[in-house]
Amino acid sequence: MKKLLKHERYFQRLTSNLKMKLSLLFLFTSLFTIQARVSYSQGDKISVKVENQRLEKVLSFIEKTSDYNFVYKVNEIDLLRPVSLNVTKEKIENVLQLIFKNDSISYQIFDNQIILKKKPSVKKIPRRTAKTTNYQQLVKGTIVDDQGMPLPGINVVEKGTNNGSSTNFDGVYEIEVGENAILVFSGIGFKKQEITVNGQTTINATLQNDTEQLENVVVIALGIKKEERALTYAVTEVDGDGFTQAKEVNLADALSGKIAGVSVSNLTTGAGGSSRVTIRGNTSLSGDNQPLYVINGMPMDNTTLGGSASTSAGGFNIDHGDGTGGINPDDIETISVLKGATAAALYGSRASNGAIIITTKKGSFNSGIGIEFNSSFTVDSPMDFTDWQYEYGQGNGGQRPLNQSNAITWGRRNWGERIDGQPFVAFDGIERPYVAQKNNIDHFYENGTTFINTIALSGGSEKTSYRFSISDTDTKGVVPNNSFNRRIFSLNLNSTIGERLDIEGLVQFNRSKSYNRSSAGDATGNPNWVNMLANTVDVRWLDPGYDENGYEIEWNETPYASNPYFVANKFKNEGIRDRYLGQVSLNYRLLDNLSVRGSVSRDYTSFDFTAILPTGTLYTNNAAGEYHGFDLTVSETNSMLTVNYNEDLTEDINLGVMAGGNIRKYQNEQTNYDGRQFIIPFFYSFTNLQTSTTIPSNQHLTTNSIFGSLDLSYKNYLYLNATAREDWFSTLTASNGADSDNSILYPSVGAGFVFSEVINKPDWFSYGKIRSSWAQVGGGLPDPYTLNESYTMIPSSGEPLQQVTQVGGQRLLANANLRPYTSTTFEIGLEARLFNNRLGFDVAVYDKTTTDDIVNAQIPVTTGYEYTYFNVGEVENQGIEVAVNGTPVKNDNFSWDINYNMAYNKNEVKQLAEGLNTISVANSVGNWAEIHHEVGQAFGVIKGYSMLRDDEGNIVFDSNSGFPMRSELKKIGNSVAPLSMGLSNRFKYKNFALDVLLDGKFGNDIFSVLNVYATRFGLSKRTLEGRENGLVLEGVDQNGDPYTNTIPSTDIRSYYQNLKNYSDHFIYDGSFVKLRQVVLSYNIPVEKISLFKLQSASLSFIARNLFVLYSKTDNFDPESAYTNSNAQGFESFALPRTRSYGLNLKFKF
């Protein structure tokens, strides 16, 4: 049943009787041979035998057993009306007449498309009397939509008469009209248009979409579609088109700013990096807090394989990419975001953070081959946020380097003389003029490029439909020699076998290869420390970073700050990831209102990663390099069985019941290969290492579930819904009388009331609904094998060695007394559409509380362990979400649509563990700042130090060091932004459309490691004070006596170097507003080009991350996250943010 979901209509048009076999060969040969238009199956005869079935069912049955498809507006047709019918091999016209004989529904048959609509109400058009048959002229024309696609089934009526016609399959109509006639063109889903004939014999018209008129159908849990009006909780659906123009390589990043309550941290880890998405705040102290991703009803694995980057590590502190990075945006039909726990109750524990439901495009039955081609190219240019001081150049103690040794020692120091253009000696021993080098960022980084090409074929026969797509993403990063390539092959099949069995399958194969992903965090092996080059040194002098023997060239005092060119040119890392995603589902209709659905899906990834610290890396042992690698396979298998039952209890009340079970198995098997010192230099094999270890690790876990749901609807305005689910977790201990338990049962209830159906409402009030729901979701322990202590043998070349097993590198104290946690959400929402749908809004308020949260808490090392799991956390999120959409201007040629969304989430950590007030989640490089969860504070506060002050506010000095004492560790900021908003505008003028998206986040803070070092090295503008005359520091000493310390200008470095101890000097307000996306597209009027049966074509100029419109950070992008873990709030030498712009070209044949 087509409820006017866009796109499909056009494919359907190319109906074909070819019984196509799904051989790939055939697909490709048909590419060139297809002449799609064949005859239509007008002759189908219909047999139906039903008694008191819902109209909906009857229409659906006709669609399934014939070539006919119905198109209608959901709210015009009483789909629940009972129908009784007994016809055998009747013509469709007769069948329709029987069905609608007493109904106010008219039908029109266009080829195999049947359009149902409400008969015009009886408040009458004044009838033209005698002259009605007195036609004077014939008018012909073609009606197309705004994409230039011919529109079949458009009503053409002479205004003021009931003289009418409609367009045929090619969108062509013919009508005889009287003089002074005005033609009215109307069609479901389109804006009505009137054109005065005025003697013309050809009148072509373009009808504008009027999608708001349509009743939206959204995809909710388990692949079930529901009318939006029947939902009792917040679901936002985004059309796949929104992702296919200005693409992000990682799909999740494209959600940024689009949906109220969905927060996307745009990581700066380069192409193929992962994403961090949170919905309605962070709920679990130890969970990843990211939503569950579901493709076509089945969960997929979104873990960051090989681990997320850490906040403070160096070497290969790389973001390996996550699961959403493996989805081709061009394959997406729609994305539904289920925000609340209610929406997700049926998916179980992993959906406690919400769920993102992806529905991929499918072929349609009875259609010829449709070909889509989508190509985009963007240039990604690094943005330079730095604003350094260029008054004083490289040097120390007010002196410039005059020999090579000094130049190296002072490689990162800018405590030299005033920049004067006179000679100095650089790290390479060459004398050069002492002038400011302001463009090092531009010089070191290159412009990246991203090509994304997708070709998709789709179509279907009577019983089978298919869609096959190939996508290639090819990215060159901004750091030299960094690249990423991804190919995705996807095949979607739908088939009906016999009368009662439907089969649906999806097979996807991805291969992605990443070369030389960039590290972030600490300095070792991190090319982005190029930011710290002294300001009179041109970065290109460092190129190529190695000497004639291939060894790294020293450019500064410590080899731990790697030569950026050496890293870019000689370091190697390579990740090859193969992913197979397969799912099959069978749906068997036992009765017309009872069906059983079984499905199996498997998401399997094998990932091989190798990183080489090459021979000549100065910081490695004997400069002989290191080898790090792993092979891992991860699989997630879900087997699910559900039974669906639907029954009209009375004429007005419908009951839907679903029950089922699911078995989820997750396995992660990893072997790590690490070694040091290549024996034969420059030969990078695992066989060529002085010392090496091979360590296997694995994680196996199972979650078994049973669940059920119950839906009741009364007429078309009152909806009730209840669900229940029980999960059993293999990672927990069964109840043993103590606190432990391995299962949890959790319910949800919800109600929706479309009050606009029952109240006396003014004309301008089109639609109004209020909804409310209460839901619980339970969750288990993410890590297996942590209940009981175990002991592991470790590699030894001498006597055997045994140690306490570490879990994920943590010394984790086992705790068997754990039980599942619970997340409870209550929400109320109000949605309304006004002024003939020109203005709409949706407001939701919610409270989401996690209790018994399983907390991975840091414990004192003096316990012998660093962490343990406690079952005591409580986290509360309260928030409001507002989405407003409107169409301020709308006329024939021009329209302006505006969408605004805002979300405010207040988060509070209510409880950790008894006697435990704070837990440390992560620390920055140098431990200057930490991320904590602290009772009474929001999730993820940034803690650090400030200068100690006495009661009068005087700075307290340590008379030993002469510097201010440091305060105790205290909160200095919030890492999570409570307020976020997005504003999108769409302007359309004839064939042009301009989309502009702005988004912003407010109220969070960022600790900047870059600025710590920039201050330490004298790059920062704040270090200008005291360079000429020194600084006088005043305050009190530890005893409270007045204290003065004079820092001479020659020693000023020590003062600024010491500032790092006071982390509050480096904390920045992270609020920002960005011009996220601009797309200017032009729909090529294909009807004028009769080339290759082109159906539509568009060309767009696309741009992402264009400008930062508002920001309070110095020298770095306010969005500088480099890990998708819970440890947000640090900036630390990640890749620069890139501004991307380019072109997108789309064709449909």
Add this chain to the structure above:
Amino acid sequence: MKTIYTKLTYLFVIVSTLFISCDDGFEEENTNPDASNQVDPEYMFTKAIYDALNNSTGTVYEFGAGGFVQHFATYLEVPGLGDKYLYISGSYPYAFFNGAYLDAINEIDKIIYATEGVEGFSNQNAIAQIWKVYTYHRLTDLYGMVPYTEATTAFSEANYSPVYDTQEAIYMDMLNTLQSASGSLDANQPSFGNGDLIYNGNVDQWSRFANSLMLRLAMRLTKVNPTLAEEWAQKAISAGIIAEPSNNAIIDYPGGQVINSNPIAFQLRNNNYSESNQGSSNTEGGKFADTFISYLKENNDPRLSSFAAVWINGSQKTDPELQQGMPNGLVNRPENFPGLSEPNLNTLLSLNSSLMVLGSAEMNLLLAEASARGWTSGDAQSYYLEGIRDAMNSLEGLYGNEAAVSEEEINTYIASQSLTGSLEEQMETIHTQFWVSVFPDEIEVYSNWRRTGYPELTPVNVTGNLTGGTIPRRLTYPPSEISVNTENYEAAVSQQGLDLFTTRVWWDVEQ
């Protein structure tokens, strides 16, 4: 319709069998196939021995204690805690603290727990108790008050916030433990085998080791409580200490894996000294300190050639006249950096060199002091000279032929030495020698220096140093103790004094 009900019944049966026991097999599934559920005392003991000695050999040996006692120097600031009492970043002040509890102490407690009262494991239990004292005494000497009685009780007693014990209480308990553990050793009972890397389970040797450790701890108390020091020193000596090199506690390292390599050699190579660096691009800017090299040179100490070398034309030269150390307290790389002395890669830094845990050289020097104090019989000077002889003799065994000191060289050197004068003068002589003879056990040398004040070292005073230009008296606690063991941390600080490098530990009384 009937068939439908039949189908429904089937379905119901299928669904219920699937879920009838929803947690079947979970226990097996949740068992790590790559881990054992039992402690093997022997294998874990080997790990505990390694871990006690490989703990922070870079951050604490070389850049902490080794700098404080001016054996090592670096011109860089980040690793400059020992060299110039700066703390820029990194875990230099607390890496040892974390490492001790997470590895060696937790492991040794697992062994004690697993062998406590178990038939046939009394010797293993006693040896583990002795090793525990060895592990702990280094920790408390560096930090003062530390969790001791309640440490690592989270596993057995769910205590997640261990209190800090006073150093005095820890010392008393350590001394008593040594006495009781060594007393319970029984040659007729089974013991550790090859897993005991030091004595192969030989209980007599372990008894001597316990008594020697007791003497070390007893002498530590000379400033704070001389009476107690005398009492325990006499107890230790009469029970039999390591007086002969044959009793030395030495670990041989086979090399290969990192953990099987001499940890001092490994870390120093990793941090600074390697063939590829050629004395020039030393990663952490390290060299031997001028104080150390000059002393060896001025005294014609033959050990100079065993330890030190300079890079000349691509190879390390050990000629004494070429040796020159780097002054402590530099903040810029000196011009002559590549030509300064650093540890010899073939001796001290050989990855399969051996490590002296506790030996007769140290014992003889302590006996010399005890004798000078009149606490024991025997001639102080004889002990003193014996100490030197043992120290020099041990070098070949530890570091190979290149480090060997010939009998002739030993005799020449010894001929130049004598122990005379007041107790204070004798103390200076003994403990300056201690500073050379116990090298590279930097933690012990640093503790001994704090107790005796010898050799007299001239501190440096760079801008921004944390001690006002004095050599630190202890290391500081890790930030994690401040944030997650707050109350106990604060109680310790209020009792011991601020958590500063200048605060003195209990036995380090200012005199």
